[in-house]
Amino acid sequence: MSFNIRSNILSSSLEYYLTHYYEALTELQQLSNPMVGYFTNKIPVELLDAMKLHPVRIFAFKHPQAQQGAYERYIQTFACSWLRGILDNGLVNGYKDLEGIIFSTGTCDSLQNVSDVWQKVFAAQLTYNLTFPIKSNKAAGTYLENEFKQIVSFAQKHLKGSSDFKLTESIRKYNLKRKILQKVANLVSKGQLLYVTFAQLLYFSDLLPVDKFTQIFKDFPPTNNDDSISVTNQDEIPRLLVSGGMWDNWELFDIPEWNGLVADDLSFGHRNFNYTLAETDSMKSYVESQLKRTSEPTAYDEKNQRLESLGEQIKEHDVNGVVLLTMKFCDPDAFELVPIRKYLESHDISYLNLETSPDISNVGQLRTRLAAFSELLL
Ligand code: SF4
Numbered sequence: 001m002s003f004n005i006r007s008n009i010l011s012s013s014l015e016y017y018l019t020h021y022y023e024a025l026t027e028l029q030q031l032s033n034p035m036v037g038y039f040t041n042k043i044p045v046e047l048l049d050a051m052k053l054h055p056v057r058i059f060a061f062k063h064p065q066a067q068q069g070a071y072e073r074y075i076q077t078f079a080c081s082w083l084r085g086i087l088d089n090g091l092v093n094g095y096k097d098l099e100g101i102i103f104s105t106g107t108c109d110s111l112q113n114v115s116d117v118w119q120k121v122f123a124a125q126l127t128y129n130l131t132f133p134i135k136s137n138k139a140a141g142t143y144l145e146n147e148f149k150q151i152v153s154f155a156q157k158h159l160k161g162s163s164d165f166k167l168t169e170s171i172r173k174y175n176l177k178r179k180i181l182q183k184v185a186n187l188v189s190k191g192q193l194l195y196v197t198f199a200q201l202l203y204f205s206d207l208l209p210v211d212k213f214t215q216i217f218k219d220f221p222p223t224n225n226d227d228s229i230s231v232t233n234q235d236e237i238p239r240l241l242v243s244g245g246m247w248d249n250w251e252l253f254d255i256p257e258w259n260g261l262v263a264d265d266l267s268f269g270h271r272n273f274n275y276t277l278a279e280t281d282s283m284k285s286y287v288e289s290q291l292k293r294t295s296e297p298t299a300y301d302e303k304n305q306r307l308e309s310l311g312e313q314i315k316e317h318d319v320n321g322v323v324l325l326t327m328k329f330c331d332p333d334a335f336e337l338v339p340i341r342k343y344l345e346s347h348d349i350s351y352l353n354l355e356t357s358p359d360i361s362n363v364g365q366l367r368t369r370l371a372a373f374s375e376l377l378l
Contacts, residue, residue, distance in 0.1 A: 014200035017207070017251065021061045022093070024207060028054070028096035029213035032209045034160045037095060039086075039111065040104040040246065041267045044148055046286070047169040047278065048102075049210055051161030052150065055099065057206035057268070059248045060085035060358040063092045069185040074117045079110045081328040081357035082246060092120065100126035100159045102151070106134065107298040128157050129130065134300045136291040144237050145287045167348035171279045173210045180217050181205060181273040188262055189317045192268065195261040198248040202269060239318055243266060243310060244338065245297045245333045251360050257370035263317040265310050266325070267296055274309070275283065297332035306336070307343045314349060321350040321377045323370070328357040348376060 016236050017024050030033060033054040038045075045055040071079070071087035095101070101122075103115040130151055133140035155161030184201060187193040197290045205213050223360050237260035253261065264270050277289040293302045293308045309343075314322065322344060326333040337353065344351045352373040354366055 001047065012195070014204050015250075018061065018200060018203055020091075021207070022063055025056065025095075025097040028207070028209075030057070034099040034192075035097060036155070036159060037098040037101045038104070040107055040296070041272045041296070042104055042290075042293070043102055044151065044286075044290065045210075046153060046174050047148060048155065048161070049173065050165050050167045051155050051158060051269070052164070053099070053155060053161050054209050057203075057248075058086060058091065058095070058101070059203065061249070062359065063089040065092045065183040066090070074121060075110075075113060078329055079113070081244065081332040081359075082330065083110050083114050084126065085350075085358045090118075094122045095125065098125065100128065100155075103127060103129045104132055105129045106131040106377070107296075108227075108330070110329075110331075128154050132299075133291075135277075135302055141291060143286055145283055145292065148283055148287060158248060158349055167281050167283075168279050170210075171277050171286070173211075175216060175276050175279065176214045176218070177205060177210050178273040178276065180220060182213065184220060185263070185270070185273070191262065194253075195258060195264070196250060196253040199253050199264075202272070203248065203250055206268065206272075236378075238320040238374050240321055240374070241317060241319040242311060242323045242325050244331060245327060245328065245336075247325055249275065251361060252356065252360050252363075252366075254340070255367055255370075257367050257374065260320075260374060263313055263319065265313055270313065271309075286320070297330075297336040301336075301339075306338065310343070311347065314347075319349075321352065321373060321374070324351055324353045326355045328355055 005197075025035070033052045033175060034151070035054045035056045036048055037056050037058045039058055042057065048055045062085070066088045068088060070085045070091045074087060075083065100119065102120070103111065105112050105115055115127065117130055118125075128151060130147055132147075135142050152161070152165070156163055181202060184193065184198055188195050188198045205217075239262045240258070240260045241263045242261060243265040244267075248268060273292050275289075275293050278285045280286060295306050301307070315318070324340060326337065341351065350373075352369060354369060356362055356366060360366070
């Protein structure tokens with residue numbers, strides 16, 4: 001495979017890179033700066049880029065040689081389905097192409113346990129535990145600033161991070177990446193692009209070095225290539241929004257029952273590009289901007305940001321129904337269902353709860369339930 005991709009990249013090419021994710025990692029390891037893996041969306045990717053490191057998101061994409069259930073040696077069978085998949089895949093080659101891994105502790109019990117397991121199982125790989133505060137007050141700001149400074153010194157000392165630290169430049173690049181994704185999200189909302197293609201682009205954007213992504217996609221979608229966009233006629237289908245946590249399998253959306261999907265409220269979807277950070281070299285200002293981001297299911301939503309943001313999205317995209325997507329055995333997803341359901345009911349918004357795992361083994365059932373939900377909304 002080769003990353004000499006063109007600006008008129010087609011959906012089939014995005015699919016190709018994602019289905020060859022592990023090969024892509026190996027190739028990127030030769031081409032890019034040292035790679036640092038991460039799992040959750042509250043990771044200071046700009047800080048890593050500023051040290052000439054390449055932050056790469058770790059997906060639960062099935063490794064061709066993964067042995068299902070290999071994880072059982074290390075974590076409980078009731079750990080979330082997503083982390084089980086991550087361990088099954090990692091046990092094939094130990095994520096050998098990554099220089100190190102950043103865990104976000106203080107998120108959920110499963111991730112916290114795996115952080116300890118990881119250090120034992122993949123002992124050659126350096127790990128760092130970053131704790132992103134649950135609140136966003138002044139004390140949280142001071143705490144996070146200290147955490148960020150420590151991650152910088154750890155990366156410079158152990159992960160080949162450069163001491164030539166250019167934060168403003170990195171923030172600018174990531175702001176541009178988020179702007180591009182917002183532009184593409186608007187096409188989905190207008191029914192000019194299928195959500196599945198957008199999901200592929202989103203995931204691809206967390207794999208490629210940010211400079212490369214912005215360089216290739218700054219003019220996306222190209223105007224001179226008709227088959228680069230999948231257009232759907234959405235006049236007669238209800239407009240759906242999908243809400244949830246760390247979902248990362250684009251294949252879930254590759255079924256016609258999602259053709260009315262016009263927006264998402266997922267960790268690695270809207271919540272990963274719905275913000276612009278202050279372009280600054282000051283760590284304090286960077287921290288302040290980071291703390292303003294919408295909260296995650298794993299955090300305490302002290303200011304009801306999460307519900308407000310969902311409500312704004314529903315209005316903005318003129319949504320008819322919301323699909324609440326939960327990952328099997330994910331406690332944070334299950335906990336937040338309660339306030340979200342209450343919110344939707346109090347606003348008279350129809351919803352459907354779908355539970356699945358990264359391997360979407362119950363796809364037949366999901367299709368039937370989605371089709372029935374859409375019929376009800378018509
Ligand atoms: S938030 Fe849920 S899906 Fe993510 S690691 Fe924790 S339990 Fe698993």
